Amino acid sequence: MADANHPNAELHAEGKDAAHVAHHFETPAQQFAAGKLGMWIFLVTEILFFGGLFCAYAVYRANHPEIFIYAHQFLDKYLGAINTAVLILSSLTMAWGVRCAQCDQRRGLILCLALTLACASVFLGIKYVEYEHKWKEGLLWAGWFDPGENLGEEEEGKTEKGEEGNVEGDEEGPGEGTAGGLSRVSQSENGTVPFGTLGQRPRHVGVFFSIYFALTGLHAVHVIAGMMAIAWILVRAAKGHFGSRYFGPVDLVGLYWHLVDMIWIFLFPLLYLIH
Amino acid sequence: MADAVSQPDNYLTHTRGLRSWMFTLDHKRIGVMYLVSIMGALALGGLFAMLVRTELAQPGRTIMGPDAYNHMFTLHGAVMIFLFIIPGIPAALGNFVLPIMLGAKDVAFPRLNLASYHLYVLGAVFFVFTLLLGGLDTGWTFYTPYSTTTDTRVITAVTGAFVLGFSSIFTGLNFIASIHTMRPPGMTWFRMPLFLWALYATAIIQVLATPVLAITLMLIGAERIMQLGIFDPELGGDPVLFQHFFWFYSHPAVYIMILPAMGIISELISVFSRKHIFGYKFIAYSSVAIALLGFLVWGHHMFTSGQSKLASMIFSALTFSVSIPSAIKVFNWLATMYKGSISLATPMCYALAFIFLFGIGGLTGLFLGALATDVHLHDTYFVVAHFHYTMMGGVLIAFLGGLHYWWPKMTGRMFNDLWGRIAALIVFAGFNLAFFPQFVLGSQGMPRRYYDYTRSLEKHPEFEIYNLLSTIGAFLLAVGLVIVLIYLVHSLWRGRRAPANPWGGATLEWQCSSPPPHDNFPESPTVGDPYDFTNLRYDAERNEYVRKT
Numbered sequence: 001m002a003d004a005n006h007p008n009a010e011l012h013a014e015g016k017d018a019a020h021v022a023h024h025f026e027t028p029a030q031q032f033a034a035g036k037l038g039m040w041i042f043l044v045t046e047i048l049f050f051g052g053l054f055c056a057y058a059v060y061r062a063n064h065p066e067i068f069i070y071a072h073q074f075l076d077k078y079l080g081a082i083n084t085a086v087l088i089l090s091s092l093t094m095a096w097g098v099r100c101a102q103c104d105q106r107r108g109l110i111l112c113l114a115l116t117l118a119c120a121s122v123f124l125g126i127k128y129v130e131y132e133h134k135w136k137e138g139l140l141w142a143g144w145f146d147p148g149e150n151l152g153e154e155e156e157g158k159t160e161k162g163e164e165g166n167v168e169g170d171e172e173g174p175g176e177g178t179a180g181g182l183s184r185v186s187q188s189e190n191g192t193v194p195f196g197t198l199g200q201r202p203r204h205v206g207v208f209f210s211i212y213f214a215l216t217g218l219h220a221v222h223v224i225a226g227m228m229a230i231a232w233i234l235v236r237a238a239k240g241h242f243g244s245r246y247f248g249p250v251d252l253v254g255l256y257w258h259l260v261d262m263i264w265i266f267l268f269p270l271l272y273l274i275h
Numbered sequence: 276m277a278d279a280v281s282q283p284d285n286y287l288t289h290t291r292g293l294r295s296w297m298f299t300l301d302h303k304r305i306g307v308m309y310l311v312s313i314m315g316a317l318a319l320g321g322l323f324a325m326l327v328r329t330e331l332a333q334p335g336r337t338i339m340g341p342d343a344y345n346h347m348f349t350l351h352g353a354v355m356i357f358l359f360i361i362p363g364i365p366a367a368l369g370n371f372v373l374p375i376m377l378g379a380k381d382v383a384f385p386r387l388n389l390a391s392y393h394l395y396v397l398g399a400v401f402f403v404f405t406l407l408l409g410g411l412d413t414g415w416t417f418y419t420p421y422s423t424t425t426d427t428r429v430i431t432a433v434t435g436a437f438v439l440g441f442s443s444i445f446t447g448l449n450f451i452a453s454i455h456t457m458r459p460p461g462m463t464w465f466r467m468p469l470f471l472w473a474l475y476a477t478a479i480i481q482v483l484a485t486p487v488l489a490i491t492l493m494l495i496g497a498e499r500i501m502q503l504g505i506f507d508p509e510l511g512g513d514p515v516l517f518q519h520f521f522w523f524y525s526h527p528a529v530y531i532m533i534l535p536a537m538g539i540i541s542e543l544i545s546v547f548s549r550k551h552i553f554g555y556k557f558i559a560y561s562s563v564a565i566a567l568l569g570f571l572v573w574g575h576h577m578f579t580s581g582q583s584k585l586a587s588m589i590f591s592a593l594t595f596s597v598s599i600p601s602a603i604k605v606f607n608w609l610a611t612m613y614k615g616s617i618s619l620a621t622p623m624c625y626a627l628a629f630i631f632l633f634g635i636g637g638l639t640g641l642f643l644g645a646l647a648t649d650v651h652l653h654d655t656y657f658v659v660a661h662f663h664y665t666m667m668g669g670v671l672i673a674f675l676g677g678l679h680y681w682w683p684k685m686t687g688r689m690f691n692d693l694w695g696r697i698a699a700l701i702v703f704a705g706f707n708l709a710f711f712p713q714f715v716l717g718s719q720g721m722p723r724r725y726y727d728y729t730r731s732l733e734k735h736p737e738f739e740i741y742n743l744l745s746t747i748g749a750f751l752l753a754v755g756l757v758i759v760l761i762y763l764v765h766s767l768w769r770g771r772r773a774p775a776n777p778w779g780g781a782t783l784e785w786q787c788s789s790p791p792p793h794d795n796f797p798e799s800p801t802v803g804d805p806y807d808f809t810n811l812r813y814d815a816e817r818n819e820y821v822r823k824t
């Protein structure tokens with residue numbers, strides 16, 4: 001990736017086309033360095049923004065591991081894995097696009113940006129399928145958590161008993177007994193399991209989905225924001241704004257996109273792959 | 276240079292019309308717009324404060340009922356914190372001064388700077404809506420579970436604070452990038468004015484802490500709108516987690532407020548003592564040290580919330596450690612003044628008031644950082660007094676000092692220095708009368724945020740006199756601030772034309788004319804030691820300092 005020491009950044013610095021240098025900067029190199037630093041600082045704020053939710057995740061998982069072990073099985077690992085692959089691919093196309101911009105390959109840049117947008121759309125489409133499934137099953141955040149007739153084991157009067165069951169369940173691990181076995185079998189068929197077939201349900205399972213929806217929802221908003229930024233870059237690329245002398249915006253949007261990608265790379269194992 | 280003031284082209288006259296202000300990218304104009312806005316917020320928050328103090332002047336109902344009182348103290352806190360103190364020094368004075376001190380034409384991202392101001396206005400609009408739609412009674416801290424169950428307007432308020440958070444982040448981001456990339460040749464890190472070091476440290480906190488507040492406020496909104504459940508114990512959530520999140524931002528936030536204030540004081544003390552700042556590097560590093568330590572002490576707000584004793588002890592020890600860099604600053608200011616040629620112009624009066632009041636405010640912070648005494652003093656008026664001594668006696672006083680110091684540069688006019696000193700004295704006296712009795716009230720056990728204190732009257736008849744004194748002090752303070760407003764506004768029309776360097780400052784902003792031209796410097800200025808006053812001499816004819824030839 002291009003940074004200030006990149007050979008092309010040198011070209012960038014020598015560029016005399018003042019059209020792209022704002023009046024308050026002395027040189028294109030100064031403008032590029034300021035933009036780059038600004039974007040990195042912005043990425044830091046984004047990490048702290050998500051950091052709050054990651055912290056909530058850590059606290060609840062440490063306090064109530066049984067909820068996470070139980071509830072994560074209702075997430076579809078395959079769809080999650082496909083989405084991970086799609087986003088990593090989009091990062092490749094984005095990085096490639098930045099490279100194209102630096103090498104004056106306008107058509108390559110346009111193609112790469114379009115591919116990145118396509119990957120992002122696929123990601124959101126798959127996310128929509130997952131959300132719809134959760135919505136139908138009533139697997140929503142704590143306040144609206146209502147799995148309906150699939151409820152099975154836990155009822156109001158039984159919560160005390162249920163809790164005792166959890167404590168035992170904790171010690172024995174998640175895959176104990178036939179229920180755990182069942183879940184594996186049915187998961188291998190279509191990736192998800194009907195709710196209520198997994199033995200004792202811990203109290204407050206909804207909290208897992210609160211965190212799931214908060215994290216993935218916020219991430220989806222960032223994907224949409226990233227798509228808007230990429231679309232803006234795409235329009236400018238089509239107009240021929242970028243080249244080896246001026247590629248700052250492509251580079252900066254690329255950085256942002258990699259962060260969005262990276263957050264998902266953390267979300268996927270934390271939410272889908274719990275053992 | 277003498278004719279600099281009559282130059283037709285300065286940033287105020289460069290272009291005309293409302294749009295040329297609303298959509299300007301000029302950091303100076305944005306700073307001025309911020310200044311006017313935060314003064315409005317100060318007036319609004321001050322009005323709420325006066326209503327609160329009036330109600331508390333006597334036991335029992337004085338002018339309003341308990342619900343109205345809850346709204347008043349909440350809005351006083353929320354408006355003062357989010358709309359006045361946090362943007363106060365960095366966004367208003369900092370925006371104006373920072374690029375000029377750097378010898379630059381503007382901040383690194385002028386459009387982001389403008390966006391920051393527009394977001395500020397948007398956030399303020401949300402706060403006004405909160406007020407119009409029925410107010411807010413959660414306290415400015417939005418503690419759960421009350422904030423998720425009260426039927427007052429929490430959502431508009433947290434949206435407002437969320438938006439203001441982004442405004443603050445944009446300012447901080449801009450300042451960090453500007454300081455890193457826009458310094459002129461010759462200005463190394465250790466040749467920067469200390470105000471810039473302070474703004475840099477402030478910006479680090481703004482950028483690192485504010486996003487955590489943003490996510491916390493979003494979660495509160497989600498909690499209210501769709502029962503998300505992360506903070507609601509009924510649904511399995513944890514309300515203490517909210518307190519951790521909230522104070523992870525809001526403790527560093529008090530350093531967002533005080534650090535730039537300290538930066539101003541470093542400038543004022545040196546300029547008005549005509550002496551090189553003592554311990555430059557120590558003051559610079561102590562700003563950064565406070566910023567970093569500030570992230571590790573949030574738990575001292577939660578000594579009584581049931582956190583573990585070990586955590587409390589660690590937080591307590593770290594809290595004490597903040598006093599080291601703070602004291603380093605105070606001692607260096609005193610050492611700067613020692614054998615200096617001190618002039619008691621208005622800005623210096625505020626600087627001296629700051630050192631005294633911040634001394635009291637800082638030292639009483641140690642009472643609250645100590646575990647055993649805090650359990651007694653927690654949620655009493657002692658906390659209120661401590662907070663106001665640091666935030667009002669510290670930040671507001673330093674803000675006034677900075678405002679008077681840079682007023683000639685911003686407006687091109689001199690204010691009446693005699694009235695300035697009189698008002699500073701009234702503000703100082705009124706402030707102490709308003710808040711010192713609250714230390715006594717708190718140590719005697721009067722809880723904060725209470726509407727009434729009649730029931731304890733039999734045991735504590737002295738509550739009454741201290742409350743009355745405090746209210747009288749508050750009114751005196753208000754009188755002082757109104758005088759400030761009057762003579763400053765008066766100076767805009769009747770004030771003497773300001774020379775380029777009325778105070779004899781050696782930082783770069785005093786090298787350009789007052790008010791500065793649109794581009795700040797026609798050509799890059801010479802960078803020297805920002806505290807070397809030996810090259811300047813006072814020219815009595817022109818009432819200004821000029822370079823020795």
